[in-house]
């Protein structure tokens with residue numbers, strides 16, 4: 086299976102009733118499936134239930150609860166001779182209605198837990214600990230079951246296969262713990278519901294794990310659970326908009342991420358800042374993936390109103406014999422923390438190479454494994470870890486071109502621009518046939534640094550001191566039309582523009598050094614205009630270093646097809662520039678947006694905006710016409 090391929094898709098059990106009630110799905114009392122059908126109407130944004138086969142709550146249905154039989158209605162509502170409230174009397178039309186409605190808007194598991202709470206609360210409210218009594222009653226008959234088991238059994242009465250249930254409790258302790266953690270997160274929101282919410286929180290105790298399982302098992306026996314992160318999906322990037330763009334990054338590999346249909350695509354996946362838990366996934370497939378700290382599969386969930394399709398995406402090439410693994414614990418944590426979590430969850434410690442490496446059992450890790458660990462570390466943004474791993478791999482195989490290439494990348498990712506290019510240059514001397522290294526060497530040679538040829542400082546406007554400067558006298562206006570023409574002619578000869586050169590935010594572009602004629606002019610203008618301007622504005626003394634080009638390319642935005650905009654991102658360099666090759670009258674919209682400064686800069690033809698690459702910026706959507714720009718990423722070394 087190749088990297089980024091989907092191994093399978095399925096619709097998870099949970100989330101099917103996210104944002105809506107369980108009505109129409111199952112009986113409120115016995116949780117048995119109802120025959121009622123459910124229709125989802127996207128236009129009306131609503132759900133319509135066919136209620137012909139179900140019984141509504143006889144108290145007026147403000148609770149919107151439904152039952153499968155008169156027997157269940159009776160059990161839910163009856164006040165028995167021991168004056169125990171039926172659990173539903175307790176939630177329907179009293180203090181708890183608000184809580185219950187809140188539960189409805191939350192996810193399935195929470196709803197089920199809410200029912201458990203209601204049942205326990207009902208028992209306690211009457212001053213009659215019914216469940217415990219049942220337990221002691223059974224003890225008289227010398228049945229050796231713990232009270233939570235009996236309690237669980239009592240919730241289902243005779244409808245549950247009890248031996249199987251007890252077996253499952255043992256198997257599923259970790260999952261129950263997960264359910265519990267998730268529920269307790271939700272419960273913390275209960276304080277907002279005032280007194281009754283707070284009282285319910287008090288009722289929670291450890292035994293509830295089993296109760297929750299008892300309630301969920303009817304639905305989801307043998308289903309595992311996992312937390313779902315809200316993040317942009319890898320599979321979306323790999324497959325859709327920029328087809329053929331194979332390199333995607335994963336910041337929490339192996340964990341489950343989700344993509345809400347309401348999220349806009351404006352923010353790129355680069356540098357995610359937030360991990361947000363958005364729900365609990367109950368799925369039949371999840372349990373089949375073993376844990377590994379170097380997982381090869383990531384599970385991605387699309388949240389929608391009526392179903393939650395899961396996709397299993399390969400994080401790297403997976404051999405036929407290889408086991409598919411995912412991470413059961415957050416991989417961003419330290420080895421000791423991971424050890425604790427994995428031990429608690431799986432009852433054993435993890436024996437993957439990553440753990441061996443981090444436990445400093447270095448002899449256990451081969452050179453190939455070090456490389457793999459380094460690639461994973463790079464994907465997770467742990468570049469200093471990757472640097473150490475690659476350094477060690479290089480002590481074993483000092484001339485390995487792929488390792489040298491990755492070593493350069495990992496230096497680059499840490500802002501060590503000069504060192505990275507140095508390594509690549511030396512690696513090329515050792516391996517002149519290596520595809521990537523030779524391409525890089527050609528590029529570096531073409532952009533070879535020259536000293537500044539003048540002290541020509543273009544006139545400018547300061548947009549933000551020490552951050553963004555805009556030239557105003559159009560110092561490069563003379564070359565712009567011919568550059569656009571040259572780029573279009575190269576694109577025609579190649580059968581189109583490139584869309585796969587940039588990892589985080591792919592642009593429709595062509596590299597300057599592959600456009601004949603433009604390269605030479607660029608180099609001259611770079612040393613006459615661009616370099617002096619940037620060094621002067623950002624105070625980079627000639628005595629300490631030189632300004633180099635890491636990458637430079639012509640970008641084409643077209644309102645009618647292809648790229649119209651660029652998500653907000655940061656660039657790969659220390660200084661970036663955007664040079665306008667067209668006049669602003671030739672298109673509508675467009676420009677470089679700097680959200681932190683709340684400004685959009687639209688240079689005139691021949692002017693450029695220079696800024697620090699670490700500043701977030703993006704390309705504003707164009708609404709008509711075509712916009713050509715040159716983008717360059719520079720570093721000072």
Ligand SMILES: O=C(O)CCC(=O)C(=O)O
Nearest residue numbers: 592663676677703704716
């Ligand atoms: O469209 C723009 O002005 C921004 C382009 C850009 O930021 C990039 O290509 O990295």
Ligand SMILES: [Fe+2]
Nearest residue numbers: 655656661702
């Ligand atoms: Fe950029």
